[in-house]
Amino acid sequence: MKAAFIIFDQMTALDFVGVYDPLTRLKTMDFMPKFHWQICSFCTDVADNQDLRFNPDSSQQPLGDFDLLVVPGGYGSRSLQHNEGFISWLKTAKEVPLKASVCTGSLLLGAAGFLSGKRATTHPNAYDELARYCGEVSQQRVVDAGDVITARGVTSAIDLGLYLVERIAGKEIRIEIARQMDYPYFS
Numbered sequence: 194m195k196a197a198f199i200i201f202d203q204m205t206a207l208d209f210v211g212v213y214d215p216l217t218r219l220k221t222m223d224f225m226p227k228f229h230w231q232i233c234s235f236c237t238d239v240a241d242n243q244d245l246r247f248n249p250d251s252s253q254q255p256l257g258d259f260d261l262l263v264v265p266g267g268y269g270s271r272s273l274q275h276n277e278g279f280i281s282w283l284k285t286a287k288e289v290p291l292k293a294s295v296c297t298g299s300l301l302l303g304a305a306g307f308l309s310g311k312r313a314t315t316h317p318n319a320y321d322e323l324a325r326y327c328g329e330v331s332q333q334r335v336v337d338a339g340d341v342i343t344a345r346g347v348t349s350a351i352d353l354g355l356y357l358v359e360r361i362a363g364k365e366i367r368i369e370i371a372r373q374m375d376y377p378y379f380s
Contacts, residue, residue, distance in 0.1 A: 194361065196230040196261040197286070199298075200249055201279070203269030206241040208295040211350025212263050215358050218370045224362055231259075235279045242268050256286035261357070265350070266296025266316065274304040274322075293342040293357060295350040299323055302341060311338040316346040351376060 198213055219225040233256065234249035241247070256262060264283075273279045283305040286292060294302050299315040302308055303326025313327040314336045324330050335344045335356050342360075344353035355376065359367035371377075 194225065194228050194260045195258065196228070196263060197233045197256050197259040197289070198230060199262065199264045199283070199301075200232055200234045200239045200247050201265075201267075201269050201273060202236060202239050203242050203267055204239070204265045205267035205296060205347055206243070206245050207347050208265030208267060208298065208350050209241075209247075209263075211348070212265070212293070212295060212354040212357070215351065215354035215370050215374065216261075216263070216361075218373065219358060219362055219366070222370065222373065224366045224369075235282050253282055256283070257288045259286065259289050260291065261361075262286045262289045262292045263357075264292070264294040264298035264301050266294065266298040266300070266347075270297040270300050271322075274300045280304050291340060291342070291357075291360075293344070293353060295344045295353055296346050297322075299343040300326065302343070303327055307341055308338075308343075311341055312336050313338065313341070313343040314345050315343065352378070 220228040231250040233251050237252045239247040296316045297319050299313050308327040310328040312329045312331050314331045315323045320330050334349050355367050
């Protein structure tokens with residue numbers, strides 16, 4: 194399995210790291226030795242909203258060869274949802290079988306057309322913005338719409354990561370990873 198973790202300028206670091214940590218444990222804890230990932234970006238210079246710097250593995254490369262796409266949220270998502278270049282690049286993930294987002298990352302999935310007619314969630318402050326992209330805005334912490342899974346605000350990133358672990362590798366492995374993380378809320 195091959196995952197693409199999307200990063201962008203002015204993202205929220207915890208949105209990215211909260212999902213990244215449990216998913217990459219699939220490999221580091223030897224549950225899925227063939228689980229691979231890349232950090233992908235539209236630009237080469239990426240910093241979160243507090244100026245923490247990130248280095249992407251690739252920039253503006255097509256995303257269609259991945260099995261999983263994960264998009265964080267953050268202040269940058271508000272303008273990127275209207276950035277034609279970024280959204281065109283994100284649309285190259287059309288054939289990716291499983292797409293996921295944290296917080297306002299759902300606005301980016303929506304702008305790319307991946308939420309059309311689906312239930313989705315985002316940070317409560319962005320419910321009205323999300324409504325134009327999806328069939329129904331949900332207040333659930335994690336919303337599984339089949340090929341797209343969205344999570345609410347920043348702290349739901351860990352929940353999403355563990356949810357994806359279970360979806361990919363099963364409940365027992367999710368329990369083991371949550372236990373290793375000392376995460377009591379999803380075990």
